[in-house]
Amino acid sequence: MTRMLRAAVVLACLGALLQSQAFSQGKKKNKKDEDFTQTLAVAPDPPSAVAADTAKLSFLIAPLSAKGLLSQQTRDALKWLMQNSKGSQFVRIRAYVAGTGDLRRIPSLVSEMFTEKKIALPVVTVVQVGGLPLEAAQLQLVATVQDRKTVNPGGVLFLAAQQPSLQQSMEQLRSRAGNSEVQMLACAAPTLEEVTAARTAATTLFPRAQLVFYQAQRSVSQPVAACEGVARLAQPPDGGARFQEGAVAVSSPRLIFSGAQLAFRYQEADARLAFQRLEKTLQSLGGSLKRTVSLNAYPLSPQLADLVARVRLEFLDRDHLPSGTSLPYEGLPSMDASFGLEAITLGSPTP
Structure with a gap:
């Protein structure tokens, strides 16, 4: 009886020891799982510049949505674009954001979703606007993509027009386009009330264009409307590029696209620093501000727009000025930013 009791005690002790070891191993395994979760790779930031083939440029505009808040609308719009x-390869995504959502969230979501799908990241520009022509819509995404095949055998024409009214801006841009077929048109209106009539007129003036309309600022002291567009050339320009006021024709094979370079503070020296940083970014891929074909500025006041206009001439080729617009916007991703710059330049044939 005593032997049997001793054997039972020994067996009980062994069982307890085995349970303890199993529990300990389970904790270690869970700990490893926790460590693995904590060290997952963070999605990279979007690049500062991307090169693209001029002959393959095309555009996608995600439809406006009133469903959900900014993050959900961004995810839905990015899914639609993909x-x-x-x-096609994404070259640039420009986001017009209305409302009070965090603008910094847009590049993060682009990085997360593109990295998850193993898609090359585009440059990203984010600006806050005064309003979009759909109630509760907080986001409008415009994507420049590089198609798999040639769609612009004659090259492209970068267009811009800035006038007191939206109708005047569209008519001026139509005149500058000549017989070229406008593929994409983005217009900033002084008020959203102008948009309905302008959209109807735009479908007549630009029957093949994808259209974007928004209000740049909620309240303005002096009404200003601006439109920018990209058209398909029928014939390539001599020498690979032709510069005219508000219209730059390009057939050179390689273009460099930048995301928005932000400026901080309000002095000329601060503006020069922003242009210098943008120049360094463009040079990393063989571009230069001296060969800019399109330059858009996103200042937060008319005074800052004047500052950009003055300083930019120090960095551009004055005999070959780019197309582009510059009018006040509601906000930028950094609360300390004073304006943003976004450029497209001619690139060298090889990196």
Whole structure:
């Protein structure tokens, strides 16, 4: 009986020891799982510049949505762009954001979703606007993509027009386009009330264009409307590029696109620093501000727009000025930013 009791005690002790070891191993395993979760790679930031083939440039505009808040609308718009890109490479995504959502969230979501799908990241520009022509819509995404095949055998024409009214801006841009077929048109209106009539007129003036309309600022002291567009050239310009006021024709094979370079503070020296940083970014891929074909500025006041206009001439080729617009916007991703710059330049044939 005593032997049997001793054997039972020994067996009980062994069982307890085995349970303790199993529990300990389970904790170690869970700890490893926790450590693995904590060290997952963070999605990279979007690049500062991307090169693209001029002959393959195309555009996608995600439809406006009133569903959810900014993050959900961004995810839905990015899903739509990826589903409709048909394998094209994304070059640039520009986000017009209305409302009070965090603008810094847009580049983060682009990085997360593109990295998850193993898609090359585009440059990203984010600006806050005064309003979009759909109630509760907080976001409008415009994507420049590089198609798999040649769609612009004659090259492209970068267009811009800035007038007191939206109708005047569109008519001026139509005149500058000549017989070129406008593919994309983005217009900033002084008020959203102008947009309905302008959209109707735009479908007549630009029957093949994808259209974007928004209000740049909620309240303005002097009404200003601006439109920018990209058209398909029928014939390539001599020498690979032709510069005219508000219209730059390009057939050079390689273009460099930048994201928005932000400026901080309000002095000329601060503005020069922003242009110098943008120049360094463009040079990293063989571009230069001296060969800019399109330059958009996103200042937060008319005074800052004047500052950009003065300083930019120190960095551009005065005999070959780019197209582009510069009018006040509601906000930028950094609360300390004073204006943003976004450029497209001619690139060297090889990096």
